[in-house]
Amino acid sequence: xxxxxxxxxxxxxxxxxxxxxxxxxxxxxxxxxxxxxxxxxxxxxxxxxxxxxxxxxxxxxxxxxxxxxxxxxxxxxxxxxxxxxxxxxxxxxxxx
Amino acid sequence: xxxxxxxxxxxxxxxxxxxxxxxxxxxxxxxxxxxxxxxxxxxxxxxxxxxxxxxxxxxxxxxxxxxxxxxxxxxxxxxxxxxxxxxxxxxxxxxxxxxxxxxxxxxxxxxxxxxxxxxxxxxxxxxxxxxxxxxxxxxxxxxxxxxxxxxxxxxxxxxxxxxxxxxxxxxxxxxxxxxxxxxxxxxxxxxxxxxxxxxxxxxxxxxxxxxxxxxxxxxxxxxxxxxxxxxxxxxxxxxxxxxxxxxxxxxxxxxxxxxxxxxxxxxxxxxxxxxxxxxxxxxxxxxxxxxxxxxxxxxxxxxxxxxxxxxxxxxxxxxxxxxxxxxxxxxxxxxxxxxxxxxxxxxxxxxxxxxxxxxxxxxxxxxxxxxxxxxxxxxxxxxxxxxxxxxxxxxxxxxxxxxxxxxxxxxxxxxxxxxxxxxxxxxxxxxxxxxxxxxxxxxxxxxxxxxxxxxxxxxxxxxxxxxxxxxxxxxxxxxxxxxxxxxxxxxxxxxxxxxxxxxxxxxxxxxx
Numbered sequence: 001x002x003x004x005x006x007x008x009x010x011x012x013x014x015x016x017x018x019x020x021x022x023x024x025x026x027x028x029x030x031x032x033x034x035x036x037x038x039x040x041x042x043x044x045x046x047x048x049x050x051x052x053x054x055x056x057x058x059x060x061x062x063x064x065x066x067x068x069x070x071x072x073x074x075x076x077x078x079x080x081x082x083x084x085x086x087x088x089x090x091x092x093x094x095x096x
Numbered sequence: 097x098x099x100x101x102x103x104x105x106x107x108x109x110x111x112x113x114x115x116x117x118x119x120x121x122x123x124x125x126x127x128x129x130x131x132x133x134x135x136x137x138x139x140x141x142x143x144x145x146x147x148x149x150x151x152x153x154x155x156x157x158x159x160x161x162x163x164x165x166x167x168x169x170x171x172x173x174x175x176x177x178x179x180x181x182x183x184x185x186x187x188x189x190x191x192x193x194x195x196x197x198x199x200x201x202x203x204x205x206x207x208x209x210x211x212x213x214x215x216x217x218x219x220x221x222x223x224x225x226x227x228x229x230x231x232x233x234x235x236x237x238x239x240x241x242x243x244x245x246x247x248x249x250x251x252x253x254x255x256x257x258x259x260x261x262x263x264x265x266x267x268x269x270x271x272x273x274x275x276x277x278x279x280x281x282x283x284x285x286x287x288x289x290x291x292x293x294x295x296x297x298x299x300x301x302x303x304x305x306x307x308x309x310x311x312x313x314x315x316x317x318x319x320x321x322x323x324x325x326x327x328x329x330x331x332x333x334x335x336x337x338x339x340x341x342x343x344x345x346x347x348x349x350x351x352x353x354x355x356x357x358x359x360x361x362x363x364x365x366x367x368x369x370x371x372x373x374x375x376x377x378x379x380x381x382x383x384x385x386x387x388x389x390x391x392x393x394x395x396x397x398x399x400x401x402x403x404x405x406x407x408x409x410x411x412x413x414x415x416x417x418x419x420x421x422x423x424x425x426x427x428x429x430x431x432x433x434x435x436x437x438x439x440x441x442x443x444x445x446x447x448x449x450x451x452x453x454x455x456x457x458x459x460x461x462x463x464x465x466x467x468x469x470x471x472x473x474x475x476x477x478x479x480x481x482x483x484x485x486x487x488x489x490x491x492x493x494x495x496x497x498x499x500x501x502x503x504x505x506x507x508x509x510x511x512x513x514x515x516x517x518x519x520x521x522x523x524x525x526x527x528x529x530x531x532x533x534x535x536x537x538x539x540x541x542x543x544x545x546x547x548x549x550x551x552x553x554x555x556x557x558x559x560x561x562x563x564x565x566x567x568x569x570x571x572x573x574x575x576x577x578x579x580x581x582x583x584x585x586x587x588x589x590x591x592x593x594x595x596x597x598x599x600x601x602x603x604x605x606x607x608x
Contacts, residue, residue: 017473023470031478035491038495056340056552071203079446080447088445
């Protein structure tokens with residue numbers, strides 16, 4: 001099905017990506033081509049086939065709830081664009 | 097010419113005291129300075145740290161000699177390696193080939209890197225990659241495109257193109273890469289080196305920057321099969337920090353390769369005949385992997401390679417992997433969907449590029465819109481679309497169901513044969529820029545490698561010849577889950593019978 005510019009804008013917003021007008025046009029075309037190709041899957045009868053979410057037979061891997069030292073806060077904040085009082089600093093959320 | 101050594105040859109010389117780790121690392125660094133302006137394999141070099149690690153390795157080796165404990169020394173002690181820039185090395189800039197992580201310095205090392213360091217290996221630096229490992233040519237790196245050492249106007253493949261090129265150029269003795277849809281095997285084939293993707297869960301993903309969590313594995317790029325076996329043996333194993341890491345014993349991969357193990361008896365390692373051999377093993381050639389549209393010389397070389405396996409005593413039969421033509425659409429729905437979730441963390445809050453906006457949300461949009469390259473944005477959007485309300489069932493769920501069928505194809509085939517043999521790439525290395533404007537055409541470069549990641553099994557690419565332009569061709573072997581020993585055994589027998597891996601590209605010395 002043809003992908004509209006409005007749908008491209010919607011997806012970009014879901015993914016929090018700012019796009020230029022030229023990018024929106026280009027991606028619309030490229031995404032539509034890939035999705036058209038992917039439509040071949042509709043021809044496969046999968047009514048009785050379970051989805052593979054993982055190739056491993058593992059489920060519910062847990063560990064004992066033991067307290068251990070965490071990463072030092074200086075290391076945690078070392079790459080932070082903005083930090084203050086031992087926390088990551090972010091732009092205002094409430095009332096923004 | 098120490099930089100031309102394999103790991104196993106260097107290990108022998110180090111143990112015998114004929115060379116030092118410092119000399120070996122200096123030789124590797126010298127080679128990098130000579131050729132990397134032309135090859136552009138490395139994003140970040142760490143020469144001072146490398147020389148310190150080499151000095152520490154020399155001390156370890158000397159102590160082992162003094163204590164008559166050389167047999168207990170890891171073969172990786174003092175060996176200079178390169179690490180793909182999607183794998184974290186503590187304290188060393190890790191960019192993932194992206195501008196969004198241009199100045200990110202990890203506060204921890206990947207488990208695979210920790211294991212190499214514990215073995216005494218030396219890290220030379222971080223190699224170039226397609227951005228966030230998304231690509232098949234290294235042209236999607238936000239920094240520059242790595243060149244194929246066999247023809248500098250051509251791509252090295254991707255996304256582990258930097259690692260593959262570095263190994264081919266002797267700019268390291270071996271390297272780590274990552275393989276989500278073929279990103280270790282395909283560049284190995286295009287660069288004429290050995291590339292191995294372990295079974296999903298064999299090697300810890302802790303410290304591998306996540307692209308598609310159900311498909312990613314750290315893999316190894318090496319000059320020969322013995323080196324690949326040595327590296328795999330060092331990095332493989334259960335890791336409690338990766339809940340998808342499997343608690344299955346690590347086989348003695350050298351035993352599988354050579355017919356005798358890695359236990360010490362002071363003998364020199366090195367090429368010895370056929371190893372454990374392939375007599376009695378069953379090799380399957382899948383008819384869906386020999387198709388119109390592939391380069392005729394590639395098909396001819398791979399069929400000849402299968403003929404060599406037959407001459408060595410393997411039983412060859414034609415098999416079918418009937419859902420092969422569905423692997424590409426399945427992969428290009430599942431991988432982007434998982435990537436859209438994994439790349440949501442790049443929001444400019446805890447690390448990476450942070451572009452301020454009028455609001456917090458604008459900050460996210462601008463940071464990500466500017467920080468990510470086009471292929472990454474394309475895949476994030478594809479993935480977000482496939483997962484979105486109204487489309488999830490038709491795209492993502494459907495792809496997961498077809499994935500079950502693709503995995504079942506392998507399980508069925510591997511009841512009839514022990515190993516599957518086929519081409520790694522439909523063509524030899526293409527020209528830089530040739531596929532840049534057509535994403536779908538680029539995706540087709542991976543048709544022969546994608547299925548293995550979807551099935552979660554193990555595979556290797558080994559050199560099997562050259563085309564008329566002198567470009568390398570790769571033979572791909574695939575085996576069942578945790579059957580790396582069988583894979584390495586077949587690859588070793590083929591390698592020893594043919595010797596393609598000994599051919600090296602000539603690269604002009606770029607030093608002034």
